[in-house]
Every structure is written in C-alpha cells, then in structure tokens.
Amino acid sequence: MILVLTNPLKIDRKSRSELIVSFKDYSRNYNLRDITGVVILGSSTLIPSGVVSLLSSMNIPLIISNKLGVAVCSPTLVVMLSEVRGKAI
Numbered sequence: 892m893i894l895v896l897t898n899p900l901k902i903d904r905k906s907r908s909e910l911i912v913s914f915k916d917y918s919r920n921y922n923l924r925d926i927t928g929v930v931i932l933g934s935s936t937l938i939p940s941g942v943v944s945l946l947s948s949m950n951i952p953l954i955i956s957n958k959l960g961v962a963v964c965s966p967t968l969v970v971m972l973s974e975v976r977g978k979a980i
Contacts, residue, residue, distance in 0.1 A: 894926050898933035904945050923949050930954045 896902070901913040910921045929946060931938075934957035943964060946953050953964040 892925050893928040893930060894921060895930045896932065896936075899931065899936050901937040902931075902942055903939060904942055907945070910942065910945075923951065926951055928952050928954070930956065932956050934958065 896912060899912050899914055901911075903911045903913070905911045905920060908923045910923060910926075912919050912921060923945070928951060931954070934955075936955075943953060947964070947966045950966045952966060955962040955964075
C-alpha cells in the first residue's frame with residue numbers, strides 16, 4: 892500500500908513497526924509491514940529524524956510534495972549519505 896497523506900500535523904513512530912499520523916481532529920496508526928511508500932502532500936508536517944531513519948531501515952521511500960517542489964528520500968540515498976558522513980569523520 893502506498894500511504895498518501897494530505898496535510899498531516901505530525902508523523903511519529905509508535906514502535907519499530909508502527910507509525911502514528913496526527914491530523915487536526917484525530918490520529919491514526921499504520922503498520923509499516925503494509926506500507927510500500929509514503930507520500931506527503933503539504934508543507935506544514937512535523938517529521939522527526941527518527942521517522943526518516945525508520946522508513947529508510949524498512950526500505951520505504953518518502954516523498955514530500957508542496958507548492959515549492961518535491962523532495963524524495965530514497966532508502967539507498969539515505970544509506971549512502973550516512974556512509975559518506977562516517978568516512979569523513
């Protein structure tokens with residue numbers, strides 16, 4: 892399932908295999924085993940870095956689209972960047 896979220900307030904991790912998505916009036920839990928990709932439409936979403944790392948470790952791409960452009964966080968790209976940072980230190 893590709894998870895498409897429109898203007899969520901916050902995306903956080905509940906556990907190693909579950910996300911909590913908070914909207915204005917309610918929140919909902921999603922199991923990561925059922926998700927093959929996450930698409931966020933809107934620019935006011937709070938996403939902690941732990942969520943990006945969790946999605947990367949599960950090989951789930953993250954796409955953020957807003958009026959200014961589109962950002963794609965591919966799991967292979969995140970791993971490559973962390974390897975480059977590790978070699979530079």
